[in-house]
Amino acid sequence: ARIVVLVSGSGSNLQALLDAAADPAYGARVVAVGADRDGIAGLDRAAAVGVPTFVERVKDHPTRADWDAALTRQVAAHRPDLVVSAGFLKLVGPEFLAAFGDRYLNTHNTLLPAFPGIHGPRDALAYGVKITGATLFFVDAGMDTGPIVAQVAVPVCDDDDEETLTERIKSAERRQLVEQVGRLVREGWTITGRKVTVP
Ligand code: GRF
DSSP: OEEEEEESSOOHHHHHHHHHHTSGGGOOEEEEEEESSSSOHHHHHHHHTTOOEEEOOGGGSSSHHHHHHHHHHHHHTTOOSEEEESSOOSOOOHHHHHHHTTSEEEEESSOTTSSOSTTHHHHHHHHTOSEEEEEEEEOOSSSSOSOEEEEEEEEOOTTOOHHHHHHHHHHHHHHHHHHHHHHHHHHOOEEETTEEEOO
């Protein structure tokens, strides 16, 4: 299977996928990595293993819809079976979702539907929950609202700060992402309403 990964930052989730895909038995390879900004480690990680990269910045387009169309074209050019948002900090638009909506995964660093948005671990800590985690889901038009593929629970420790909690979540999140992407590409999936079924 062909995977395109979208990133906005450090790309540690991307790295986990690149490492897993180095084994042909994994069933998927990362054919391209896209970003919404330059100069991020995620792009360097792709380049280091010879995976093509592309950048589409919102500010280079007259409207958000034009950016969405350009991003859709860039991703489509690599003919992906699955697109994975791994720390991609932009909400895609209708054109992207029309093209990839049933095969666009995102990983979020809380147990959804609690604490959507970009400060998930900070918000979980501030609320005082004792268990949080990571959620892998298919993206729909909302923010962090799509049908859930898998979740992993992570304890919150009494002495956690935002950084220690974020790191504990991320290590569980990377394992889940690698396992579940492998399962999806090897076995296939159907989405019926909010239910994701892997045969
Ligand atoms: C992940 O924890 C993801 O849930 C959040 O941003 C992080 C991305 O980290 N939205 P990385 O770029 O894969 O290291």
